[in-house]
Structure formats: structure tokens, C-alpha cells
Amino acid sequence: xxxxxxxxxxxxxxxxxxxxxxxxxxxxxxxxxxxxxxxxxxxxxxxxxxxxxxxxxxxxxxxxxxxxxxxxxxxxxxxxxxxxxxxxxxxxxxxxxxxxxxxxxxxxxxxxxxxxxxxxxxxxxxxxxxxxxxxxxxxxxxxxxxxxxxxxxxxxxxxxxxxxxxxxxxxxxxxxxxxxxxxxxxxxxxxxxxxxxxxxxxxxxxxxxxxxxxxxxxxxxxxxxxxxxxxxxxxxxxxxxxxxxxxxxxxxxxxxxxxxxxxxxxxxxxxxxxxxxxxxxxxxxxxxxxxxxxxxxxxxxxxxxxxxxxxxxxxxxxxxxxxxxxxxxxxxxxxxxxxxxxxxxxxxxxxxxxxxxxxx
Amino acid sequence: xxxxxxxxxxxxxxxxxxxxxxxxxxxxxxxxxxxxxxxxxxxxxxxxxxxxxxxxxxxxxxxxxxxxxxxxxxxxxxxxxxxxxxxxxxxxxxxxxxxxxxxxxxxxxxxxxxxxxxxxxxxxxxxxxxxxxxxxxxxxxxxxxxxxxxxxxxxxxxxxxxxxxxxxxxxxxxxxxxxxxxxxxxxxxxxxxxxxxxxxxxxxxxxxxxxxxxxxxxxxxxxxxxxxxxxxxxxxxxxxxxxxxxxxxxxxxxxxxxxxxxxxxxxxxxxxxxxxxxxxxxx
Numbered sequence: 001x002x003x004x005x006x007x008x009x010x011x012x013x014x015x016x017x018x019x020x021x022x023x024x025x026x027x028x029x030x031x032x033x034x035x036x037x038x039x040x041x042x043x044x045x046x047x048x049x050x051x052x053x054x055x056x057x058x059x060x061x062x063x064x065x066x067x068x069x070x071x072x073x074x075x076x077x078x079x080x081x082x083x084x085x086x087x088x089x090x091x092x093x094x095x096x097x098x099x100x101x102x103x104x105x106x107x108x109x110x111x112x113x114x115x116x117x118x119x120x121x122x123x124x125x126x127x128x129x130x131x132x133x134x135x136x137x138x139x140x141x142x143x144x145x146x147x148x149x150x151x152x153x154x155x156x157x158x159x160x161x162x163x164x165x166x167x168x169x170x171x172x173x174x175x176x177x178x179x180x181x182x183x184x185x186x187x188x189x190x191x192x193x194x195x196x197x198x199x200x201x202x203x204x205x206x207x208x209x210x211x212x213x214x215x216x217x218x219x220x221x222x223x224x225x226x227x228x229x230x231x232x233x234x235x236x237x238x239x240x241x242x243x244x245x246x247x248x249x250x251x252x253x254x255x256x257x258x259x260x261x262x263x264x265x266x267x268x269x270x271x272x273x274x275x276x277x278x279x280x281x282x283x284x285x286x287x288x289x290x291x292x293x294x295x296x297x298x299x300x301x302x303x304x305x306x307x308x309x310x311x312x313x314x315x316x317x318x319x320x321x322x323x324x325x326x327x328x329x330x331x332x333x334x335x336x337x338x339x340x341x342x343x344x345x346x347x348x349x350x351x352x353x354x355x356x357x358x359x360x
Numbered sequence: 361x362x363x364x365x366x367x368x369x370x371x372x373x374x375x376x377x378x379x380x381x382x383x384x385x386x387x388x389x390x391x392x393x394x395x396x397x398x399x400x401x402x403x404x405x406x407x408x409x410x411x412x413x414x415x416x417x418x419x420x421x422x423x424x425x426x427x428x429x430x431x432x433x434x435x436x437x438x439x440x441x442x443x444x445x446x447x448x449x450x451x452x453x454x455x456x457x458x459x460x461x462x463x464x465x466x467x468x469x470x471x472x473x474x475x476x477x478x479x480x481x482x483x484x485x486x487x488x489x490x491x492x493x494x495x496x497x498x499x500x501x502x503x504x505x506x507x508x509x510x511x512x513x514x515x516x517x518x519x520x521x522x523x524x525x526x527x528x529x530x531x532x533x534x535x536x537x538x539x540x541x542x543x544x545x546x547x548x549x550x551x552x553x554x555x556x557x558x559x560x561x562x563x564x565x566x567x568x569x570x571x572x573x574x575x576x577x578x579x580x581x582x583x584x585x586x587x588x589x590x591x592x593x594x595x596x597x598x599x600x601x602x603x604x605x606x607x608x609x610x611x612x613x614x615x616x617x618x619x620x621x622x623x624x625x626x627x628x629x630x631x632x633x634x635x636x637x638x639x640x641x642x643x
Binding site for chain 1: 472492495496497521524528
């Protein structure tokens with residue numbers, strides 16, 4: 001046996017040990033005639049339910065408005081202006097818009113350079129790319145020096161059916177580890193519109209999750225305004241306290257209404273700023289009465305708002321009778337249509353209502 | 361110091377400046393007993409020409425808006441930059457004794473949050489040129505005619521973001537960027553070309569839209585000519601000066617050491633090193 005053959009034998013042995021995952025999708029079977037097979041929505045999917053009020057491009061419009069009085073604000077993106085609503089700003093102020101190409105690492109570094117020169121860059125890409133690919137560049141280029149860069153990202157959590165490459169289910173877990181970074185997870189169009197000037201007024205780096213396109217409008221029906229670093233009680237209820245962020249606040253408000261039929265009274269505390277966390281408001285609400293406490297978020301169970309709240313409660317010795325999380329599993333999620341996936345992973349209003357009833 | 365010292369009467373020569381930079385570096389190395397001394401000795405001539413021929417700055421006001429920006433992308437070359445910042449009067453000479461000690465403004469890896477005259481926190485390698493792109497764009501927004509110099513090592517040519525930034529600077533025709541690449545051919549794991557071959561360098565940069573020059577980075581007159589050419593160029597292109605340098609230049613017995621990336625220098629050898637440097641000093 002010559003050397004080449006011995007090598008080949010060993011190679012086969014190695015190959016036979018190589019793990020090969022089973023194919024993930026199901027083969028087509030008999031279709032339920034009452035249930036149409038939904039198609040995957042692309043990046044333009046709206047979270048709005050049928051007939052729900054929406055507002056177009058709240059991020060882009062708010063940034064254009066702010067740009068009128070803040071000439072130092074510039075927009076920068078990595079080939080995703082259209083899909084982050086930054087194109088609205090680009091159209092209004094073409095000379096203040098920087099198309100940096102599909103180079104996210106450079107995007108963050110160039111934003112750092114702009115901030116060094118006194119400008120306030122609003123930087124956009126998708127949440128998966130900002131968190132996974134550019135962490136070091138935000139950390140060492142921007143945050144360590146406290147530079148004034150606002151990283152605003154579309155497709156946070158499970159807001160696309162494209163599959164794990166685009167589903168940023170762990171972006172908050174990743175970014176919570178970065179010192180001095182403010183993290184914002186707004187609920188709806190009103191929240192986004194008010195958060196834009198608020199994060200611009202804050203001196204330091206910010207990561208904000210975005211919804212783009214036709215964004216649901218919900219919070220205008222509540223006595224609410226966005227304040228950076230503040231949690232707000234949107235409705236009170238004696239049986240259940242839901243602490244939520246992002247669009248899961250919208251879902252929690254829907255759940256509260258659904259459960260009224262069962263005479264279950266649900267309070268909703270909206271926490272749009274994940275870091276720094278409004279610990280005082282959370283401790284006050286949880287400590288006020290003994291209620292089932294649920295944290296609802298568009299994020300993995302690992303390292304997001306749920307664990308941030310749990311840590312806060314335990315450290316303070318304020319322990320609710322029961323604590324539950326409505327959140328995405330710690331897993332690479334399926335591809336498919338968003339409504340299907342939200343049902344499957346328990347973050348649609350109906351699925352969440354079922355969970356809450358089961359916990360009562 | 362706004363005026364360039366080479367035009368001032370009685371100013372020390374650039375060779376004398378480079379000698380003093382090396383001397384400062386050796387004294388700091390002695391404080392720590394170790395360090396990236398070979399790189400500092402190798403790049404001293406590039407730094408001397410930068411700070412005493414090319415750069416516009418005010419020693420008493422390191423954040424002066426009218427300064428040329430000088431980015432140290434290679435954080436571990438901090439010992440070299442401190443040496444030139446001391447010689448330039450931006451850092452007091454007595455702080456040299458604190459290098460790398462607790463609560464010093466001169467930590468072993470360069471950080472903007474610690475040190476006057478340090479523009480960025482380098483160290484996570486390959487980030488300087490990208491920041492230079494943003495500064496270059498920002499300076500143009502402000503209609504400033506100042507330059508951004510980015511000093512990087514040949515090891516940083518391994519890093520992807522370097523080439524994202526190189527492509528971007530070419531795309532935006534950032535003629536206010538001058539990138540200095542210190543090619544000493546030695547990385548942590550051994551000779552650079554064995555770690556990851558980066559040649560042919562001038563052709564690579566030119567293909568990315570840059571004006572490229574390659575010089576002996578220990579030849580001061582050649583460096584002066586290259587800096588002058590880079591600054592005077594009328595083409596709307598970013599400029600790179602690839603500087604081939606010799607590790608530990610100026611101290612022959614250290615030049616001869618093989619493992620020069622993180623040079624071990626015995627306690628008694630620091631004095632010998634300074635004596636060897638003095639022996640080669642041009643008067």
C-alpha cells in the first residue's frame with residue numbers, strides 16, 4: 001500500500017464521521033383546504049394586522065424632521081438604505097447621506113471617524129449583521145471612546161421569514177454585553193418617531209431596533225410618550241403583569257384585551273430602553289402586588305429583557321409568585337411566513353394568550 | 361508647533377529626532393522590562409519624518425481643530441508613538457517613567473481615552489484605516505484641508521476591514537488620506553510572508569485606486585521625498601507610502617535577534633542597547 005492510498009483510507013474514515021443534518025423542511029403533503037399555505041414575506045413585511053392603523057417610514061421621516069435643526073446629523077448605510085427607511089433621509093439631504101457599500105465593518109469604522117469629526121451618524125443595516133459581524137468595530141471603534149454614533153437596525157428578532165441568516169434573535173443578548181451602549185427596542189411608529197430625537201439628544205453610542213415600511217401605530221391611544229431610559233405603565237391589571245419591549249408590547253396589549261373576555265386583568269409595563277434598564281419602575285410594579293409576572297420580547301429567551309428583568313428582581317430580593325417568559329427559543333429558527341412563525345414560536349397574540357391562560 | 365521644524369533655524373535634524381525617539385523607546389522598555397521595542401526602533405524614522413517634517417499640530421493643544429490627524433492603528437506600537445509625542449512636547453518627558461505602570465496615561469496598548477495626542481484606540485488590528493475613511497469624509501464635509509495619516513503594520517494587511525477601507529477610500533477619492541504601512545516582515549507567529557503573503561503591495565493598493573510609493577523606511581531623505589510627493593500630489597486619490605523597515609534598527613545586537621516580534625531584553629542589556637544606539641548616533 002503506497003502513501004497515497006493510506007491517506008485516502010484515512011480520509012474516508014474522517015468523512016464517514018462528518019455530521020450531516022437531516023433536511024429541515026417538510027415534504028409537501030395533503031393541504032388543509034381551510035388553511036392556505038402562506039408564502040414567505042420578504043424584507044418588506046409589515047407587522048400590522050388586517051385593518052390595523054399604520055404610519056409609513058417613521059424612522060426616515062423623523063430623521064428628516066430632526067435634520068432640519070441638526071445639520072451635524074448624517075446618514076450612513078451598507079447597501080440597505082431602502083430596507084431601513086434611510087432612503088427618505090437620503091432623498092431629503094442627498095449631500096448628508098453616505099452609501100458605504102456592503103461593508104458593515106467599514107460602515108461602523110467610518111461612522112466612528114465621522115463622529116470623531118463632530119458629526120452624529122445615524123447608521124443603518126440589518127440587526128443580524130450589526131450584532132454578529134460588527135461587534136468589535138462598534139465596541140473598539142465607537143463605544144470604548146464614547147462616540148456619538150446611533151446604530152439603527154431593521155429586522156430585529158423574528159421579523160423576517162428568511163431564516164437564521166437574517167433573524168437577529170440574539171442581538172440584544174450580544175449588545176447587552178457592551179459597556180456604555182444604550183439599547184432601545186421601540187414598539188410602534190409613535191415610539192420610533194419620538195425615540196429618534198431622544199437618542200440624537202443623548203451623548204453617546206446607541207443601538208436601536210427598527211421597524212420599517214408600514215409600521216403599526218398603537219401607542220397614540222395611550223397616554224404615552226417615549227423617554228429614553230424610562231419604562232411606562234400602559235394599562236393596569238390585578239391578575240397579570242406583563243413587562244415587554246418592542247412590538248411584543250403591541251401584542252401584550254392585544255392579549256390584555258383578549259383576556260378581558262375571561263375576566264383576567266392584565267397590566268402592561270412597556271420597557272423601550274433595555275439598557276440602561278429602568279430598574280426602579282420594574283421593581284415598583286413587581287413589588288406593588290403579588291401577580292403572575294411575564295416578560296414578553298421579540299428575542300431569544302437567552303440574554304434579553306427577560307433575563308435582565310429576572311436578574312434585577314433577584315438582586316433586589318423582589319420575587320414575584322411566578323415568573324414566565326414569552327420569548328423565542330434558544331435555537332436557529334425556521335424559515336417561512338411570519339404569521340406562521342409567530343404562532344409556532346408563541347409570540348403571536350393568540351399563542352401568547354394561550355400561554356398566559358395556561359399559567360394562570 | 362505649526363511650522364515644520366525642518367524649516368526652522370537651529371532645529372534638531374530629523375536624524376537627531378529619530379535618535380531621540382529611539383532613545384525614549386528604550387528607556388520606556390527598560391521601565392517595563394519588555395515590550396514591542398523592535399517595532400519602535402524600526403518605525404522611529406517614519407515617526408520622526410511624520411512629526412517633524414509633515415504634520416501640522418500644536419504641542420500645547422493636541423485637540424487643535426487645525427491639526428493633521430495621525431491615527432495609530434497598531435495599538436501595540438504605542439511605545440513608539442509615546443516616544444515621538446514626548447519628543448514633540450505633547451507628553452511631558454517625566455511621564456516616560458510611568459510607561460505601562462498602574463494608572464499611567466501611557467498604557468502598553470494605545471488608547472485615545474488615556475493619552476493626549478492619541479487620536480484613536482487601536483489594538484484590535486485593522487481598524488485604523490476605516491476610521492481614517494470616516495475622518496477623511498468628515499474633514500471634507502467641514503471643508504478642511506487637513507490630512508489624515510494612518511500608521512498601520514504589514515500584519516494588518518491580513519485583516520479584511522483594511523481592504524474594505526482601502527476600496528472605500530478609492531471610491532470616495534479621499535485625497536486627504538495618507539496611509540503609512542510599516543513593512544517589517546515580522547508577525548507574532550513568524551515572518552509575515554509565511555503567515556499570510558501580502559505581496560505584491562504597490563500593485564494591490566494601486567488596484568484599489570491609490571497612489572502608491574514604496575521606500576526604505578529607515579532612509580530619512582527618501583521618506584521626506586515620499587511624504588512631500590504624497591502631500592503635493594494633485595490626483596484625487598488616497599495615498600499610501602509603503603515603508604520597508606528593519607526591526608530593532610539602530611541597535612545592532614537586537615537587530616540580529618530572531619524572535620523580534622516581542623523582544624526579550626535582559627535587565628543588563630537595556631544599558632548596552634542605549635550605548636549601542638549612542639554609538640551609531642549621527643552628530
